[in-house]
Amino acid sequence: MSVYDHSTYHDPRSPKLRVEALEDILVEKGIVDRARIDATIQKYEHDIGPMIGARLVAQAWVDPTFRERFLSDADAVVSDQGIRGAEIEHLEVKANEPGVHNVVVCTLCSCYPWGVLGLPPNWYKSPEYRARIVREPRAVLSEMGLDLDPATEVRVWDSSSETRFMVLPERPAGTDDMDVDELAELVPRDAMIGVARAIQP
Amino acid sequence: MTDAGPRDQPIHDLGGRRGWGTVPYDPNEPAFHADWERRVFGLLGPALGSSATRPGEFRYAIERLAPEDYFDRGYYGRWIATFETVLEEYGVIEPGEVDRRLDAPGGTGPGSRNRSVVAGDPNQLPADRQTPTPIARTVRRELEDAPRFVEGDEVIAPARRADGGHTRLAGYVVGKRGTVAKIHPAEVLPDSAAHDHGERAQHVYCVRYAAAELWGPSAEEGVVVHIDLYESYLEPAT
Numbered sequence: 001m002s003v004y005d006h007s008t009y010h011d012p013r014s015p016k017l018r019v020e021a022l023e024d025i026l027v028e029k030g031i032v033d034r035a036r037i038d039a040t041i042q043k044y045e046h047d048i049g050p051m052i053g054a055r056l057v058a059q060a061w062v063d064p065t066f067r068e069r070f071l072s073d074a075d076a077v078v079s080d081q082g083i084r085g086a087e088i089e090h091l092e093v094k095a096n097e098p099g100v101h102n103v104v105v106c107t108l109c110s111c112y113p114w115g116v117l118g119l120p121p122n123w124y125k126s127p128e129y130r131a132r133i134v135r136e137p138r139a140v141l142s143e144m145g146l147d148l149d150p151a152t153e154v155r156v157w158d159s160s161s162e163t164r165f166m167v168l169p170e171r172p173a174g175t176d177d178m179d180v181d182e183l184a185e186l187v188p189r190d191a192m193i194g195v196a197r198a199i200q201p
Numbered sequence: 202m203t204d205a206g207p208r209d210q211p212i213h214d215l216g217g218r219r220g221w222g223t224v225p226y227d228p229n230e231p232a233f234h235a236d237w238e239r240r241v242f243g244l245l246g247p248a249l250g251s252s253a254t255r256p257g258e259f260r261y262a263i264e265r266l267a268p269e270d271y272f273d274r275g276y277y278g279r280w281i282a283t284f285e286t287v288l289e290e291y292g293v294i295e296p297g298e299v300d301r302r303l304d305a306p307g308g309t310g311p312g313s314r315n316r317s318v319v320a321g322d323p324n325q326l327p328a329d330r331q332t333p334t335p336i337a338r339t340v341r342r343e344l345e346d347a348p349r350f351v352e353g354d355e356v357i358a359p360a361r362r363a364d365g366g367h368t369r370l371a372g373y374v375v376g377k378r379g380t381v382a383k384i385h386p387a388e389v390l391p392d393s394a395a396h397d398h399g400e401r402a403q404h405v406y407c408v409r410y411a412a413a414e415l416w417g418p419s420a421e422e423g424v425v426v427h428i429d430l431y432e433s434y435l436e437p438a439t
Contacts, residue, residue: 012305015278021310022248022285022301024295031251037243044242045232089339090386105217107371109260110276119242121230125276131217134373138421144226154424158216159349159403160369161429162340163385190228191308 021143048085049118050189053166056081056116058183058191061171071095071168078115086113088164093169094157096194101152102167103141103194105133113164117192124193134158166189167194175201210372212271213264217373217415233277241277241284247285252291256340257391261367262287267314282311290318321366321396327433329399340389340404348432349404354381355438356408358430367395370434377415378438379408382427390431403431 011017026032056077060067070077074091091113096104106112107130112120123129134138137154141147148154157165169191175183178201190196210218232407233239253259262283270282288294289312300309307313332342357378361370369391385405393401412424436439 008437012300012303012309013389015241015274015281016235017303018280018285018299018310019237019240019244021299022245022281022288022294026244026247029293030248031293032244036247037240040243040246041233041239045239049232059272079391090400091339102438104251105216107373108213108369119232120276121227122234122275123224123226123230126225127215127272128221131221132224134426135219136421137424140224143223145228150422152423154421156424156426156429158371158426160371161385161431162388163407163429165407171428188228195226196228 005119012033019103023047032105039189041061044114044119048115050106050116050187050192051141051184052083052085052118053113053116053192054184054187055180057168057187057198058180059176060168061183062180067095067168074166083115083162085118087111088113090163091116092157092163092165093168094165094194096170098170099152099155100155101194102155102157102163103133103137103169104157104159107131107134108160111159111164113166116166146196168192169196169198172200210276212266212268214372216371229296233358237281238277241281243348244284245280251293252287255394255397256389257286257367257369257395259283260391261318261395262290263271264367265316265318266311267316270311270315270398272410274373282315285310286312286315293322318396319365321393321398322362322364323393323398324364325364326393326398327390327401329401331395332400332402335415342389342400343385344402344404348406350381350384350406350432350437352381352383355379356406356430357438358384358434359436362392366392368392368434369430370430373415374408374428374430377410379410379414379428382409383407385429388431390433392431392433401433403433406430406432406435408435 005064060070071093110120110125134156137156186199188196191198249259253262263279266282289296297307313362358370358375361368387402387404390403392402393399407427408430410426412420
């Protein structure tokens, strides 16, 4: 072991130390209540996540009337179902279909429909994804494991206003007998961002 | 660092920039990778509620970070650095207060190297207008006048404002011909609100660009890019 023990090195630039210090300062000033911070974390770690969006997708797969409304007025669907998370003041849903593939990005920051998909994954917020998905989406999707037919049009949606986007993936074949609960299990988060397909059971 | 792109392109304006490598993809990512990320996320409401509350203000503060604070510690690293800078700017905490709490040398924190707020030139913004006050807290606004453009119109965003302030006009579409694909709900203009020049609410358009228009001969085949643009950014394409 070296004389200099990195495991205890106190780097004052580390975000871990800085958030601890800032939280302490704000608690002392009476601006922050630790219990409220804990509640916010709990909410987005357990209650608000991609299972909300996955259920909407499954409903759209089984109910053509719902699907039509979800695609034409997602705000009404969100309101009807009492979905109240943040970052979905105006939601638009883009349907994949044979010959059309949609993929969502925010090149300027990391806008993302929290209320239906939860918090965005790191790769979505990475400079690599933000820089490249608008310029070379086929190459990026292929690197991420999604190879598209060259004849399929790729539609990229860059979230630069307060409108948020999610993708309605295609329903996998051979799922005619499945109900909404079962179908929702086939919808990974990344299929609703547009970098993956729904799971083929 | 990678290709900086057009010289006036700010660090956060990443769309289309060359030089970035493989996306760090993990299909099974957790919401948080470390407990400090949880704490940063939980601070969002209280930190901004006592400082940067106007539309666009938090994003503008992120954009003013020094490159090391923007890129080196990920998304929640950007957030904690920005909480500290805006809380200092609003006087909620003293300049250097976090450094002192950590017995760190002065100038360690992100507020020692970020860019200052620019005043923003109101003459480069569209006129303000009266809109009904919404019942709930929202950036959406009802505008009396009809949108200037309709679906199918050819449009162009000629240039960004010269004052260097906050904008949602991504550099990669500047000067390119696009087509109005859809009209979104009208919104407060972040370019104005972030600088405390009023709401100046605007119609918002989803504009479609062919990849070849954006990227030239190197563009992939069969790709279109849609981006949302505020009416004041746009002119008819002639």
